[in-house]
Amino acid sequence: MKILVVGSGGREHALCWAIAASPLCDTLYCAPGNGGISREAVCVPIDPLDIDALVNFAKSTGIDFVVVGPEAPLAAGLVDRLEASGIAAFGPSAKAAQLEASKGFARDLCQRYGIPGPDYARFTEPAAALNYIRNRGAPIVVKADGLAAGKGVTVAASLAEAEAAVVALAEGQFGQAGSEIVIEELLRGEEASFFALVNGDTVLPLVGAQDHKAVGEGDIGPNTGGMGSYSPAPVLTEHLEQRIIEEIIVPVARAMVEEGHSYKGVLYAGVMIGDEGPKVLEFNVRFGDPECQVLLPRLMSDLLPALIATRDGELAHFDLRWLPSAALCVVMAAKGYPGDYEKGSEIKGLQKLDDMDDVIAFHAGTRLEEGKVITAGGRVLGVTALGGDVAEAQARAYQAIDMLDWPSGFCRRDIGWRAISSS
Numbered sequence: 001m002k003i004l005v006v007g008s009g010g011r012e013h014a015l016c017w018a019i020a021a022s023p024l025c026d027t028l029y030c031a032p033g034n035g036g037i038s039r040e041a042v043c044v045p046i047d048p049l050d051i052d053a054l055v056n057f058a059k060s061t062g063i064d065f066v067v068v069g070p071e072a073p074l075a076a077g078l079v080d081r082l083e084a085s086g087i088a089a090f091g092p093s094a095k096a097a098q099l100e101a102s103k104g105f106a107r108d109l110c111q112r113y114g115i116p117g118p119d120y121a122r123f124t125e126p127a128a129a130l131n132y133i134r135n136r137g138a139p140i141v142v143k144a145d146g147l148a149a150g151k152g153v154t155v156a157a158s159l160a161e162a163e164a165a166v167v168a169l170a171e172g173q174f175g176q177a178g179s180e181i182v183i184e185e186l187l188r189g190e191e192a193s194f195f196a197l198v199n200g201d202t203v204l205p206l207v208g209a210q211d212h213k214a215v216g217e218g219d220i221g222p223n224t225g226g227m228g229s230y231s232p233a234p235v236l237t238e239h240l241e242q243r244i245i246e247e248i249i250v251p252v253a254r255a256m257v258e259e260g261h262s263y264k265g266v267l268y269a270g271v272m273i274g275d276e277g278p279k280v281l282e283f284n285v286r287f288g289d290p291e292c293q294v295l296l297p298r299l300m301s302d303l304l305p306a307l308i309a310t311r312d313g314e315l316a317h318f319d320l321r322w323l324p325s326a327a328l329c330v331v332m333a334a335k336g337y338p339g340d341y342e343k344g345s346e347i348k349g350l351q352k353l354d355d356m357d358d359v360i361a362f363h364a365g366t367r368l369e370e371g372k373v374i375t376a377g378g379r380v381l382g383v384t385a386l387g388g389d390v391a392e393a394q395a396r397a398y399q400a401i402d403m404l405d406w407p408s409g410f411c412r413r414d415i416g417w418r419a420i421s422s423s
Ligand code: AMP
Pocket: 118, 141, 143, 150, 153, 155, 184, 185, 186, 187, 188, 191, 270, 281, 282
């Protein structure tokens, strides 16, 4: 089969790494890909949001199956357009992608179908949002309704902070994404992510993971796209996973069918585990990044047939096998990230990691130049290692990182601390 993966981050490198290993895959393309992906796939310089160009490329190249990595092309209708052109694609329709692309849509759906989440309210008028916040008091959570690359959420400790967040959204900080505002009760507990393949009301649970969003050690400082991740997540006991499947994943899949927006693809539930059990923080309509970089190395089964079965509606009798080992991914970023940072420095020593067992360096913001790996983004590498438990995987990931020579990069040295301190 000819397969096309859409995207250019570490998640897409992990997808390409897994798909390239499938006996079903004859030729793998990635649009636009990155320096690491070019080792697994033919990279084609097409922007993930250039839907016409992607559809034309898929048609003219005879692509059999497209796997869409990020949320923005899904929300823009890439899968709808590919399918309408007769090209099979993995991922939800634009309508179903509203689960991530409109936080208000997701909250309303959960409320209508009794799926546990925080109290919330939706506003198109900033003045009404400010009133609501003053009545409720702080702490309180202020969100842009639409896609804001994970940066549209303010967990406000004070009224002043919440008010400033509303004003910033009203002034267009996130453009159209903030033209509607969602205000939520602050949920307390420990966050975890759970993933499932879904087609209509058929659900195939995958596994859980946790990520570190903040840039600083101890999970402090500004939020980023993710500085590291690990799987399994010790907080997700078998009992809790079962509750997440029964109380969140299956009901939301059924609700989407009921509403006429049948869901197809991977569903990522971000949950807060508190005293009353799991509650929905958010849904994402794609694999997590950097969670994908720890999920796929644990998958013993072939990923590609599972993605095809999801698209074809044949998940019901599908089974996937997972390594019992833990996987941990440490993200390396350019110094300054998530603020200003420089591009164009060389990363040396990556070939040493090729010789290590059970260590994989997934690339994000990199490009190849005359055989050299050059940085081209903020988050640059995700170094994943497997181990008997999270502590062993962590030790091996840092051992690998210490072999790299990249003076203008940094990483957090405490990825997995919560899992390790709880064991
Ligand atoms: P979201 O993109 O909606 O998941 O929000 C990003 C992050 O903000 C989450 O991963 C949480 O850490 C935090 N967050 C979002 N909503 C809430 C909430 N209602 N209560 C507490 N924290 C939240």
